[in-house]
Amino acid sequence: MSSNDKRGAKISCKCGACELTLTDGKSIVSFLCGCEDCRQALQWGFKNGGAKPNPLPRLYYMRSDIADVKGRDKMVAVKLREDGRSTRVYCKSCYSILGVDNPSYRNNIFLSFPEHCINTGDLSVPLTAMVNMIDYSEKIGPSPVEEVPVFHTFRGFPQERARWLSIPAVANAYRDPTEPPEGIMMSDLIQSLGPPLVLNLEKGKDLLA
Secondary structure, eight states: OOTTOOTTOEEEOTTSSOEEEESOOBOOEEEEEOOHHHHHHHHHHHHTTOOOOOSSOEEEEEESOEEEEEOGGGEEEEESSTTOSOEEEEETTTOOEEEEEOGGGTTTEEEEOGGGSEEOSBOOOOOOEEEOGGGOOTTTSOOOOOOSOBOOOOTTOHHHHHHHHTSHHHHHHSSOOSSOOSSBOHHHHHHHTOSOEEOOOOTTOOTTO
8 A cells, every 4th residue: 555545554463363444544643652551561462472562662543443343253352450541452362452542532543553463554654752751761671762752741740731732743633533433433343342351460560570
């Protein structure tokens, strides 16, 4: 698919059991994320047979509009803890992550880890920022060198959130949809999978230590 063709992109697991067809395959925004939850979720997948995680993964956000779902019976929705806000969809066979939803995405976007699935979409969007870096240190991985804005935490700091939303690409992503989906949203897919598997992992624990 050419970079100008946004339609028909697919996100599939690495064993081929599961596949999502997106109506819009062009990524909206991209971050490096230092949060302990992303790291722990990728570690859990790796321990079950998924890809080895990068300690500072790069995330891409896609429009939450899914035209077709294959292998739904091979998918499982997972939460790290009962009070977790993010729900991740894994393939139960190879533990690829097909997508992540969070209420803050407002059904406009969902998160994709291209290193932990096969994403044929247009991922040419430039790196926008580093986020949640309060959870990251050189003890975890190399110090990043990319020249982009750095956000340490949004926990209780409205000034940081305002600075965050002042980035045009971010404001375009974290908003209500401007048009209804042609297919289903990631939240619809998650709901169709039944109650999520709650892992009850110890917060911040390194599962690979």
